[in-house]
Amino acid sequence: MKEIAIKVDNVSLIFSLSDSGPKQIFRTFFGPLGKKIFGNGRSFTALRDIDFELRKGEVLGLIGNNGSGKSTLLQCMAGIYRPNKGTVYSKEKPFLLAGVGMGYSSRLTGRENILLLGSILGIKKKEIAQKIPELVEFAELEEWIDEPLRTYSSGMNARLGMAGIAYFRPDVLLIDEVLGVGDPTFKEKSKEKIMEMVEEASTVVMASHSFNLLIDICDRIIFLEKGKIKAIGDPQDVVDVYYGRKESDEVAPLKRK
Amino acid sequence: MEGKSEKSYVVLNPPVKFQYGLIEYFRNIMYSKEMMMQFVKRDFKIKYRGSVLGYLWSLLGPILHCMVYYTLIVLIRGGGYARQPLWLFGGIILFQFFRETLEGGMRSLISNQGLIKRIYFPREIFATSNMISKLIFLMFATVPLFPLLYYYGFEINYNQLYVIPAIFGLSILALGMGFLLSCAHTTYADVGLLMKYVLTFLFFLSPILWTLDNIPEEWLELYLAINPVAVFLTMFRYGLDGTALPIGAVIMARAFVTSILILIIGISVFKKFEGSVIRHI
Numbered sequence: 001m002k003e004i005a006i007k008v009d010n011v012s013l014i015f016s017l018s019d020s021g022p023k024q025i026f027r028t029f030f031g032p033l034g035k036k037i038f039g040n041g042r043s044f045t046a047l048r049d050i051d052f053e054l055r056k057g058e059v060l061g062l063i064g065n066n067g068s069g070k071s072t073l074l075q076c077m078a079g080i081y082r083p084n085k086g087t088v089y090s091k092e093k094p095f096l097l098a099g100v101g102m103g104y105s106s107r108l109t110g111r112e113n114i115l116l117l118g119s120i121l122g123i124k125k126k127e128i129a130q131k132i133p134e135l136v137e138f139a140e141l142e143e144w145i146d147e148p149l150r151t152y153s154s155g156m157n158a159r160l161g162m163a164g165i166a167y168f169r170p171d172v173l174l175i176d177e178v179l180g181v182g183d184p185t186f187k188e189k190s191k192e193k194i195m196e197m198v199e200e201a202s203t204v205v206m207a208s209h210s211f212n213l214l215i216d217i218c219d220r221i222i223f224l225e226k227g228k229i230k231a232i233g234d235p236q237d238v239v240d241v242y243y244g245r246k247e248s249d250e251v252a253p254l255k256r257k
Numbered sequence: 258m259e260g261k262s263e264k265s266y267v268v269l270n271p272p273v274k275f276q277y278g279l280i281e282y283f284r285n286i287m288y289s290k291e292m293m294m295q296f297v298k299r300d301f302k303i304k305y306r307g308s309v310l311g312y313l314w315s316l317l318g319p320i321l322h323c324m325v326y327y328t329l330i331v332l333i334r335g336g337g338y339a340r341q342p343l344w345l346f347g348g349i350i351l352f353q354f355f356r357e358t359l360e361g362g363m364r365s366l367i368s369n370q371g372l373i374k375r376i377y378f379p380r381e382i383f384a385t386s387n388m389i390s391k392l393i394f395l396m397f398a399t400v401p402l403f404p405l406l407y408y409y410g411f412e413i414n415y416n417q418l419y420v421i422p423a424i425f426g427l428s429i430l431a432l433g434m435g436f437l438l439s440c441a442h443t444t445y446a447d448v449g450l451l452m453k454y455v456l457t458f459l460f461f462l463s464p465i466l467w468t469l470d471n472i473p474e475e476w477l478e479l480y481l482a483i484n485p486v487a488v489f490l491t492m493f494r495y496g497l498d499g500t501a502l503p504i505g506a507v508i509m510a511r512a513f514v515t516s517i518l519i520l521i522i523g524i525s526v527f528k529k530f531e532g533s534v535i536r537h538i
Contacts, residue, residue, distance in 0.1 A: 007266070015536055025445070079269025079377030082532035089266040096375050105371070107303050119295040120376055148306070 005172055005203045006054040006094065011076055011086035013227075017042040046072040047083070048227045054172075054205065056091075059198050061214035061235060062207035063242055064224035070207040071098065073224065074174045077205065092171030092203070095121065097161055106150040110141060110160055113149055117164050131167045138189070139163035159186055166193040173197065175206040211239050219255050223248075269377050270532055278528030279521055285379035292378065296386035297393070304394075315397040319350045330466055343405045344494045348465035350398040351424070351493050354391055355431045355486060356456050361387035362435015363452065366443045366531070370538045380531055381524070384439065388432050395424070402497065411498035419496035422509075426516050427489040433520030440530040444537050463487045464494075469503055481508050488512035 016024070024041060026034040047069050054060055054077075062070045075081045077088055078096040105113060111132065118128035136145050139159040144152065152160070165173060175194075191213070198204060198217055208214055214221055214235060221238040223231040231241040233251035240246035273281050286293070305311045323346045330341070362384035366373065369383050442448040463486050464471075472480055481488050481504060488508060495502045 013536075075374070078375075080374055081536060082270050082272065087268050087271075090269055091266055093377075094269075098375065105299065105303065107306055108299060112299070112302060116295055116299060119292050120372070120378060 002055045002057055003091070004053050005056040005058070005091055006077055007089040008050055008052050008054070008073075008077065009087045009089065011047055011050045011073075011083040011088060012045065013047040013072060013076060013081055014084045015044045015046055017044055046227050047076065049086070050076075050227075050229060051086075052222065052229065052232060054203060056203055058203055058220065059218045060205045061218035061221035061238075062205065062224060063209070063211065063214065063221055063238070064230075068224040069227040070224055071176050072227075074098070074176050074205060074207055077172075078174055090172070093122070094172035094174050095165065095170035096174040096176065097165050098174075098176035107148055109148050110136075110145045110152070113160070114164055118168055121168050121170055123168055128168075135163045135167040138166060138193075140186070155183065155186075162186075162190045162193070166190070166197070169197065169202065172203045173205070175204065175208075177207055177209070211242075215239060272532060273528040275525050275529045278525035281528055282381055282524045285381060286385060289379060289382055293382055293386045293389070296382060297390045300387065300390035301393075312397070315394055316400055319346065319353065319398045320401055322353065323349050326466060340409050340498065343402070343409050343498065344468070345465065346402060346405060347494045347497050348463075348490055350395060350402075351427065351490055352460055352463065352465055352486070353398070354395040354424075355427050356460075357394075358388045358391045358428065358431035359435045359438075359456070360449075360452070361391065362432055363438040363442045363449060365435070366439055366534065367538060373535060373538065380535075381436070381527060384432060384435050384527075387435075388428055392424070392428065406498060409498060414499045416496050416499045416501060419492040419502065422513075423489045423492035423496060426492075426513050427486065429513075429520045430485055430489070430516035433516065433523035436523035436527040437519065440527060440534045443534045459484075459486060463490055465490065478508070482511060485512035485515045 023038040026038055027041060030037075050069075050073060062073065064070050072081065074096055075098075076083055077090075078094045079088065079090070080096065105116070108116070114132060114135065115125075115128060118131075119125075132145075136142055139156075139162070141156060141160060141163075144156060149157065149160075194204065194206075195217060206214065206218070218235045220233055221235045222229055223238045223242050231238045231248040231251045233253045234256050236256070237246060237251040241248050241251060305314050308314060310317065323342070326349065327342060327345060330345075361368075365383035365387060366380060369380075373380060438448055438452065442452075463484060469477065469487075469491055488504065489512060491504060492502065492509065
């Protein structure tokens, strides 16, 4: 058994919907008393008792309909959201690649954004400088790297983001639906890059709607429904559960060879 | 395991108890010095990008700002206090520093949401690096003071030493206020909207367009007790040209204690609520 990279321990996350009303102020300041008087307010449970372990080098897929909590779970695992209940334990520093590109600062140039990203990931300056030419070539952005990010098209932005993680190699990579962007050739290239990372035993969690890709590369898949784990285990089995071809208790816990 | 000690599990973004906030803050800041420098650099690169005059604006801005108020004073009062342009300029750049540090700290979670929503690292870095870059901009802005000092004449004496603690105290106060308000502002935009007017009010209520001589003697002590900004402004302005200070050590000490308390409370509140407040962005 390989060691555990991330342990998601019984995590629940609740978003409060009635944010800015005056009642909310009382709830904040008077704690339990405020809640007694004004009620709990409208809220939305995005994640409900999520509990699983991610082993080092494992590739985990996340599937589920829109709004089922895939992105929120990834954000919890990255430490961005603090769960209302439960804890996420982690050995490494996960990095989340979500939405279009990096987009840290649209007024900084591509190069400056990469420098910033590298320093946040704790990579030394020299190392970053060494990697930049390769990275730029991979992203096919030679002419654009010194232009501000606001001038980039969304595809270029996505390529830069993908190139950033491909070359900086965060310990744990959380990918949220980004393989769908870019033109077909680049899509192929980034898939290759991710496969390469998978082979080099990076830990990857990937939320996507492209089931075929997930079945290909994942060791396990989690099927989320309304913030709860409906099924976890062998990729093919879980996708079958998603389509209603199988019951969730028929899923094999690990990938069938 | 071959020699390498095994990494232990950590909780990313762990809940912080109110009483541990301060320790946690200093530990995180010490640990992320490199990253902070990157953020300071970013502030510099962005600030005047897209302008023709570039960094010249950090001199030009305060000068123009000062001219607006100088005109106002001449129009309304037909003249002003002694050494006016010098003290007016000193007051304006220092208050501008206070305002920008406070507002930058207060908005730090919202204006950096692009980064905050992608990777976890201690979020107090934003407000702190903001303060550092504003300090550097303050240094730029002091350049036009030298011709003014030359023109009005100055004495070199130990009064000049007051300039340093004045800036230091004001930084502490602004950072503390920024931390204190940032979680509230992230949840309720009202805080930011209100602060805009509060700060404008504070600008006119602080000795910038006027001096402490304008305040009746019997109110002076009370006024300085409730407005530490006025204390630091006075220290800075009198210190510039070495004029003897009209305020005593007790008043200065009180302003410092107030600022440090606000910083401690601000950091503790920030560390306590920062984790849950991110869900509102």
